Amino acid sequence: PRVLLLNGPNLNMLGRREPEIYGRGSLADLEAACRRRAGELGLGLECRQSNHEGALVDWIQEAPGQFDGLVINPGALTHTSVALLDALQAVQLPTIEVHLSNIHRREAFRHHSYVSLAADGVIVGLGRRGYLLALEALADKLGSQVE
Numbered sequence: 001p002r003v004l005l006l007n008g009p010n011l012n013m014l015g016r017r018e019p020e021i022y023g024r025g026s027l028a029d030l031e032a033a034c035r036r037r038a039g040e041l042g043l044g045l046e047c048r049q050s051n052h053e054g055a056l057v058d059w060i061q062e063a064p065g066q067f068d069g070l071v072i073n074p075g076a077l078t079h080t081s082v083a084l085l086d087a088l089q090a091v092q093l094p095t096i097e098v099h100l101s102n103i104h105r106r107e108a109f110r111h112h113s114y115v116s117l118a119a120d121g122v123i124v125g126l127g128r129r130g131y132l133l134a135l136e137a138l139a140d141k142l143g144s145q146v147e
């Protein structure tokens, strides 16, 4: 099975951006860890990041046929984007939403996620580990052979 990992706006700044909230490692480190875990789980993984809502919408629209599942951290678009929600609902791929921080322990405007309406599962507040757990959940869901 093939999984597409999408990171939204400002996640390219990981390591430099509010490290007390988002951690000290870079996006490249995070993606490398995800690639390792995906390999162990028997998943193919493609990692993409964009600061642009439309790019993320395009990638989601193009995913069926190329990918069997999605892991997405939409960044701030989580709380604003009906367009991302609509794209996810249009493609109907197994989807896990991930947030590094616990959005429910932060400002009220972060408590609501449009994307969650289209997510099979949501992982918040566990930092990078959340992405690895999302891959494990998708491997289960997609019936990957390797443990």
Ligand code: DQA
Residues within 6 Å of the ligand: 009, 010, 011, 073, 074, 075, 076, 077, 078, 098, 099, 100, 101, 102, 103, 110
């Ligand atoms: C985030 C939480 C969002 O509220 C924020 O805008 C982000 C990152 C997280 O991973 O904790 O950019 O999605």
